[in-house]
Amino acid sequence: MANSNIAFSLFFAFFVGHGIVELQASHHVYSHLQTVKSSVSAKQPYRTGYHFQPPKNWINDPNGIMVYKGVYHLFYQYNPKGAVWGNIVWAHSTSKDLVNWTPHEAAIYPSQPSDINGCWSGSATILPGGKPAILYTGIDPLNRQVQNLAIPKNLSDPYLREWIKSAKNPLMQPTAQNHINASSFRDPTTAWLGPDKQWRVIVGSKVNRQGLAILFKSKDFVNWVQSKTPLDSAKNIGMWECPDFFPVLVKGRNGVDTSINGPYVKHVLKVSLDDTRHDIYTIGSYDNVKDVYTPDKGSIESYSSVRYDYGKYYASKTFFDNVKNRRILMGWINESSSVADDIKKGWSGVHAIPRKIWLDGSGKQLVQWPVPEIQKLRANHVSFANKTLRGGSVIEISNVNAAQADVDVSFEIADLEKAEVLKPSWTNAQLLCSRKGALVKGRLGPFGLLVLASDDLKENTAVFFRIFKRQNKHVVLICSDQSRSSLNQDNDKTPYGAFLDVDIQHQKLSLRSLIDHSIVESFCGGGKVCITSRVYPTLAINKAAHLYAFNNGTQAIKISKLNAWSMKTAKIN
Numbered sequence: 001m002a003n004s005n006i007a008f009s010l011f012f013a014f015f016v017g018h019g020i021v022e023l024q025a026s027h028h029v030y031s032h033l034q035t036v037k038s039s040v041s042a043k044q045p046y047r048t049g050y051h052f053q054p055p056k057n058w059i060n061d062p063n064g065i066m067v068y069k070g071v072y073h074l075f076y077q078y079n080p081k082g083a084v085w086g087n088i089v090w091a092h093s094t095s096k097d098l099v100n101w102t103p104h105e106a107a108i109y110p111s112q113p114s115d116i117n118g119c120w121s122g123s124a125t126i127l128p129g130g131k132p133a134i135l136y137t138g139i140d141p142l143n144r145q146v147q148n149l150a151i152p153k154n155l156s157d158p159y160l161r162e163w164i165k166s167a168k169n170p171l172m173q174p175t176a177q178n179h180i181n182a183s184s185f186r187d188p189t190t191a192w193l194g195p196d197k198q199w200r201v202i203v204g205s206k207v208n209r210q211g212l213a214i215l216f217k218s219k220d221f222v223n224w225v226q227s228k229t230p231l232d233s234a235k236n237i238g239m240w241e242c243p244d245f246f247p248v249l250v251k252g253r254n255g256v257d258t259s260i261n262g263p264y265v266k267h268v269l270k271v272s273l274d275d276t277r278h279d280i281y282t283i284g285s286y287d288n289v290k291d292v293y294t295p296d297k298g299s300i301e302s303y304s305s306v307r308y309d310y311g312k313y314y315a316s317k318t319f320f321d322n323v324k325n326r327r328i329l330m331g332w333i334n335e336s337s338s339v340a341d342d343i344k345k346g347w348s349g350v351h352a353i354p355r356k357i358w359l360d361g362s363g364k365q366l367v368q369w370p371v372p373e374i375q376k377l378r379a380n381h382v383s384f385a386n387k388t389l390r391g392g393s394v395i396e397i398s399n400v401n402a403a404q405a406d407v408d409v410s411f412e413i414a415d416l417e418k419a420e421v422l423k424p425s426w427t428n429a430q431l432l433c434s435r436k437g438a439l440v441k442g443r444l445g446p447f448g449l450l451v452l453a454s455d456d457l458k459e460n461t462a463v464f465f466r467i468f469k470r471q472n473k474h475v476v477l478i479c480s481d482q483s484r485s486s487l488n489q490d491n492d493k494t495p496y497g498a499f500l501d502v503d504i505q506h507q508k509l510s511l512r513s514l515i516d517h518s519i520v521e522s523f524c525g526g527g528k529v530c531i532t533s534r535v536y537p538t539l540a541i542n543k544a545a546h547l548y549a550f551n552n553g554t555q556a557i558k559i560s561k562l563n564a565w566s567m568k569t570a571k572i573n
């Protein structure tokens with residue numbers, strides 16, 4: 001095996017005739033720390049109760065997610081040797097309910113020249129006859145990024161524990177002719193079938209500062225031909241990582257298979273911007289004869305495009321769940337702690353709760369909501385309604401485990417006329433949230449939740465609304481303010497924020513937060529804006545954590561309804 005590897009790589013180097021290319025990880029590379037062993041104590045306060053994570057070490061992107069014979073498969077980027085990025089393999093877990101997960105041996109790991117320096121992100125496609133196939137990025141002996149194929153060894157095994165790599169790998173690679181940048185060519189999508197019976201797949205790339213979704217076509221899933229033009233591109237935006245391209249129904253919340261097209265669907269192109277570390281998307285139309293994707297008017301790729309999540313959420317990927325006819329989104333949430341703290345705790349990275357995703361009635365954005373399966377973890381229901389919160393008040397929501405909870409609240413505002421005027425220069429929501437944190441009194445707001453709070457409120461993460469008016473319209477700002485989330489000063493506590501497009505004249509303002517020790521995953525306006533935060537309280541841990549509703553505006557507001565639950569611990573790996 002070793003001999004043939006050497007022979008292969010010599011042949012390879014000759015064939016390609018390229019110089020050695022720098023390995024571009026797009027992660028901070030701490031070479032000396034990549035294999036530092038650490039012991040993980042189960043009593044750590046920041047480990048999650050129901051968000052996906054392995055027992056230890058570094059994780060990043062979800063990969064190849066799919067449902068096969070009724071079993072959900074999650075593969076993910078994993079360093080088996082340490083708590084920082086490096087030594088990347090595809091770790092593998094399966095689940096029957098997207099809540100409890102069983103670990104398996106790593107599914108894809110360096111074993112052939114085309115992936116000997118790493119098995120990076122990729123996607124699963126279900127081929128005719130229900131046969132899964134995985135396309136993933138391999139790092140070859142020249143540290144070039146190339147695309148490879150793997151298929152299950154035993155289709156009768158619902159856990160798909162073993163994978164065989166194609167002898168023809170790599171199937172897509174940079175050459176002297178195609179001018180693809182060998183350090184910027186990665187993360188193949190789930191493939192889709194066109195009317196000409198050919199498969200299509202896109203791979204993220206860039207040329208100088210131009211982000212690219214390079215399109216390849218194939219009749220047999222093995223021989224891939226690059227199309228003359230990319231499916232999409234945008235100037236001055238940098239590398240497009242982890243593209244995802246899929247149809248959504250114009251009406252309704254069901255999902256459809258990735259190959260579906262017609263007047264009843266719109267298409268979504270999501271890219272993960274390496275520059276900003278944000279997952280942005282456009283909505284548009286896809287002509288699958290000409291292979292042209294045209295974003296709708298006003299839907300453009302830029303640093304300020306619509307995002308899946310306005311906090312921490314990256315390298316996400318969707319899949320079509322044909323068992324429940326829905327499209328599910330999964331994403332990686334990285335740490336906000338220092339590398340030294342990550343090594344001390346022995347792990348880094350978690351995954352967000354799987355979200356069902358569909359097109360909003362406006363056609364201008366997507367809506368996301370935690371999969372309903374997660375509700376089976378709910379216990380100790382606490383509920384109240386019609387409670388007025390005067391300006392300056394804080395009320396505790398007791399009898400729930402505030403370190404591991406699901407809380408869903410809706411607010412009603414009696415006198416919208418009292419809203420402050422939004423200055424024309426206040427166009428950046430995140431900046432506005434930093435300027436007007438939870439301690440800055442307003443008129444309509446700040447009001448919302450104080451989560452993972454100590455009893456003296458020295459530590460708390462404030463997730464809150466402010467309502468402004470601009471001409472005759474109201475503008476709703478939602479913030480997640482981490483600035484007082486921990487007495488530890490080594491964490492990134494940048495506040496997050498977004499504007500929420502809701503008609504508050506006629507609709508209540510809703511906020512649901514999934515709280516899980518060091519994660520606050522918030523869904524606002526029924527899932528129109530999501531904000532995920534990582535926080536590391538030193539006082540508000542486990543039983544010492546509290547949950548409050550607050551209003552620090554001058555005007556009273558009403559909690560029309562509040563439901564809160566303790567969340568049971570899921571069986572994760």
Ligand SMILES: *[C@@H]1O[C@H](CO)[C@@H](O)[C@H](O)[C@H]1NC(C)=O
Pocket residue numbers: 154155156157158
């Ligand atoms: C394939 O998987 C099935 C189900 O797990 C198992 O019964 C069978 O022995 C496997 N076949 C081989 C060749 O490993």
Ligand SMILES: *[C@@H]1O[C@H](CO)[C@@H](O)[C@H](O)[C@H]1NC(C)=O
Pocket residue numbers: 024181182183184206207208209
């Ligand atoms: C190729 O990608 C690498 C890594 O991001 C970058 O440093 C280099 O400038 C890129 N070259 C071109 C021509 O875009």
Ligand SMILES: *[C@@H]1O[C@H](CO)[C@@H](O)[C@H](O)[C@H]1NC(C)=O
Pocket residue numbers: 276277312313314334335336337492
């Ligand atoms: C991870 O978190 C750090 C600090 O909070 C941030 O600067 C960085 O961009 C994040 N990386 C990704 C890929 O999200």
Ligand SMILES: *[C@@H]1O[C@H](CO)[C@@H](O)[C@H](O)[C@H]1NC(C)=O
Pocket residue numbers: 385386
């Ligand atoms: C809340 O108030 C509304 C209107 O005043 C009323 O219709 C509703 O029954 C009340 N709900 C509860 C649970 O008290």
Ligand SMILES: *[C@@H]1O[C@H](CO)[C@@H](O)[C@H](O)[C@H]1NC(C)=O
Pocket residue numbers: 394438439440441550552
């Ligand atoms: C409300 O604002 C005041 C004044 O800035 C501040 O002292 C107080 O801590 C705030 N209350 C909450 C619950 O944030």
